[in-house]
Amino acid sequence: MSLRLGLCGLLLAVSAQAADLLTTPESANLLRKMGAAARVLNYSGVYLYQHTDMLETFRLVHAFDAGGEQERRESLDGVPREFVRLNDQITGYMPDAKPMVLDRRAANKFFPGIIPDQIIDVLANYNFKRLNTERVAGYDCQSILLEPKDKLRHPHKLCVEPNSGLMLKSTMYSPEGGGALEQFSFTQLEIGGPIDKRALKSVLASRALPADPPGRASNSAPMPATDLAQFDTSNLPNGFRLVKEARSAMPGKRQLVQHFLYSDGMVTVSIFIEPAGNGPVTLPLAQGSSNISFFSRQVDGWRITALGEVPLRTVQLFAQSFSPR
Structure with missing residues (x-):
């Protein structure tokens, strides 16, 4: 092999x-x-x-x-x-x-x-x-x-x-x-x-569960927000730009997680920031042997996780670029 x-x-x-x-x-x-x-x-x-x-x-x-x-x-x-x-x-x-x-x-x-x-x-x-x-x-x-x-x-x-x-x-x-x-x-x-229009119709839609009404999350219980305004970024890897920022509820997490999405035009890197005690880490602390590399670190009570379709060194640089003020 x-x-x-x-x-x-x-x-x-x-x-x-x-x-x-x-x-x-x-x-x-x-x-x-x-x-x-x-x-x-x-x-x-x-x-x-x-x-x-x-x-x-x-x-x-x-x-x-x-x-x-x-x-x-x-x-x-x-x-x-x-x-x-x-x-x-x-x-x-x-x-x-x-x-x-x-x-x-x-x-x-x-x-x-x-x-x-x-x-x-x-x-x-x-x-x-x-x-x-x-x-x-x-x-x-x-x-x-x-x-x-x-x-x-x-x-x-x-x-x-x-x-x-x-x-x-x-x-x-x-x-x-x-x-x-x-x-x-x-x-x-x-x-x-x-193209036969019938080939474009969903087959599984009738077997799916009903979707949530607009504006209502799948978990109706309110989740406390995470204050992320206290974070700075410096020395971000060259050639990537921020294309999306959102707060999301994630399975097994007690608080919302802040998600930053960066892209170089071909691939993307995601940064997730959350309180260190916000549920278990579902990924290893570092891995770079597959098509997705990821790296996680904790600093001053926060967990910063980066993952993307890039070498391990790149996600390490992203995770280290975010720091509390």
């Missing part, structure tokens, strides 16, 4: 050395084309999601018309799960569970989508290099390496169908050349043509 991963990293490095460096305008145009393709094309197929030692299969149907963007994806392995999109809103369904509503940012991160409003961030943090041509799900596609400009993020390799601009495969690698950490790849795909 280690030999295979080592060879994978070596091949990626060799390919990168022989690659053509894209100019900034070429890289920006590619990102715009990929973003538009994922949003406005009709397509349907099956894709694999692989991370660490787990492999999941999803069926995806996507359509665009005068009413906007519609999509349905369902898991084909394990517990039935379903995600139904209407423009910028995605609702997740599971049997005997309440629906989950995801925001626009989560919607744009669903494969094969990208975040179209953060092209400048991606260009600032990665160099684009043209690699070889591959074949994915019966289509020729152009491989593009996104090489980080520092050691705070992972390399990514994208494979893009040249005519449509649709991303057919996405791989995130360890920066040490240790192989793939995460991969999405179509195994079956049809681009274009009409």
Whole structure:
């Protein structure tokens, strides 16, 4: 296994050395084309999601018309799960569970989508290099390496169908050349043509529990707020910007948890701040061997936890950047 991963990293490095460096305008145009393709094309197929030692299969149907963007994806392995999109809103369904509503940012991160409003961030943090041509799900596609400009993020390799601009495969690698950490790849795909509207309708909605009325939390008991105005940030990792801030109730927590979401245009890092006694820590204090790294520390009665799709050193820097006044 280690030999295979080592060879994978070596091949990626060799390919990168022989690659053509894209100019900034070429890289920006590619990102715009990929973003538009994922949003406005009709397509349907099956894709694999692989991370660490787990492999999941999803069926995806996507359509665009005068009413906007519609999509349905369902898991084909394990517990039935379903995600139904209407423009910028995605609702997740599971049997005997309440629906989950995801925001626009989560919607744009669903494969094969990208975040179209953060092209400048991606260009600032990665160099684009043209690699070889591959074949994915019966289509020729152009491989593009996104090489980080520092050691705070992972390399990514994208494979893009040249005519449509649709991303057919996405791989995130360890920066040490240790192989793939995460991969999405179509195994079956049809681009274009009409989409049967019945294929976009939810199957699991009728088996889900009733959703909470608007404005009412799932736990009706009030939770005391956490005073987080006393925190400062300094020396945040370069290339990341704050894109969302919220207070949330989390399972097993007695008080609300403050959530800060940072992004470099390709990946995200979450910072959670809570009182140290606010329920158990559900994650190890530090881990960096999977596609998600996380690090937690306690200071002056507070617990600060950072996790994201970045090297361990990056989440450590984020956690250490937050300090009480």
